[in-house]
């Protein structure tokens with residue numbers, strides 16, 4: 313499917329990818345950290361500040377109306393991208409914020425001593441720490457669903473862990489370290505049968521595959537815009553309508569109210585009651601442009617393209633002596649975490665950078681996962697549709713070179 317696209321032309325949409333680093337052509341393999349931006353997104357943000365800049369939902373003047381319409385149009389686009397309804401989409405600064413909304417507005421008022429929150433071993437800290445804060449304040453406990461050595465979730469153990477005390481399951485759709493794609497539809501069905509509310513971290517899924525949120529059957533779904541070609545500080549929480557209606561607001565301030573009196577305040581309806589203060593207007597309008605851009609390519613084509621790149625990179629990396637890949641799930645996104653015998657991940661990443669290759673090294677905001685594997689750090693190469701097969705060859709050639717330097 314991906315062969316019907318002109319991927320070279322698509323890559324040319326990304327101005328930054330033409331630059332050099334340390335005198336070498338840049339090979340950007342850190343898209344799981346943050347994605348690069350096509351000119352369409354950069355131009356949209358630029359045009360907003362040059363032509364339309366005003367606050368949203370407040371002023372009746374022309375600029376205020378233009379800004380509000382463009383901002384709300386982005387909500388509609390993003391909702392369409394997730395096959396959801398715009399009234400179920402809270403715009404916020406990203407996944408971290410989105411999960412914290414659920415923690416403070418859904419979990420904190422409900423949970424109590426004797427309740428449990430179930431998280432998986434492969435979660436990003438953004439889907440662990442908010443639950444620890446909730447647990448500390450409510451007396452609830454955290455339970456951990458373990459993984460297998462290949463980086464897949466142990467589903468039998470997960471279902472066995474869904475005991476009556478578990479009120480909430482927090483789970484990544486796709487792991488940012490292992491690339492594992494979790495069977496969230498099946499898992500949410502099992503959780504729902506047991507009356508467990510589900511929070512799915514879609515940060516690493518939405519940029520790389522078509523996501524039909526309502527059909528997943530979850531209660532909450534969090535995404536972050538900067539990993540899907542959008543600006544930083546953008547993202548959204550999708551929530552079932554009944555949850556949004558029942559949840560008290562997390563932050564108070566302007567725009568999240570209908571009426572304020574000293575005797576009491578009436579909050580706004582739907583997503584707006586969770587959007588206190590002036591939002592990242594330009595950023596979300598840019599995210600709307602990113603959604604248009606990704607949709608024009610097609611998420612199925614993007615998934616197929618990235619699967620090809622992953623297969624190529626796997627094949628080449630397996631030929632490198634002393635290289636170990638963490639995470640070999642059969643269903644895997646284009647993320648490869650690896651270790652090279654005798655070389656520290658930070659040294660590898662530093663030397664690769666000198667060759668123009670940008671990979672991430674460290675613990676990837678997933679300390680418990682690295683503790684499972686008993687390793688202090690990994691290097692992570694993460695791919696996006698704008699990467700090329702030639703870049704994979706250059707990456708692996710650079711890796712061979714730096715491996716020899718460190719040996």
Ligand SMILES: Cc1ncc(COP(=O)(O)O)c(C=O)c1O
Nearest residue numbers: 406407408436438488513515536
């Ligand atoms: C799986 C996962 N969850 C959550 C986050 C946090 O996203 P943000 O920092 O944009 O809120 C990330 C970002 O790396 C991630 O990969």
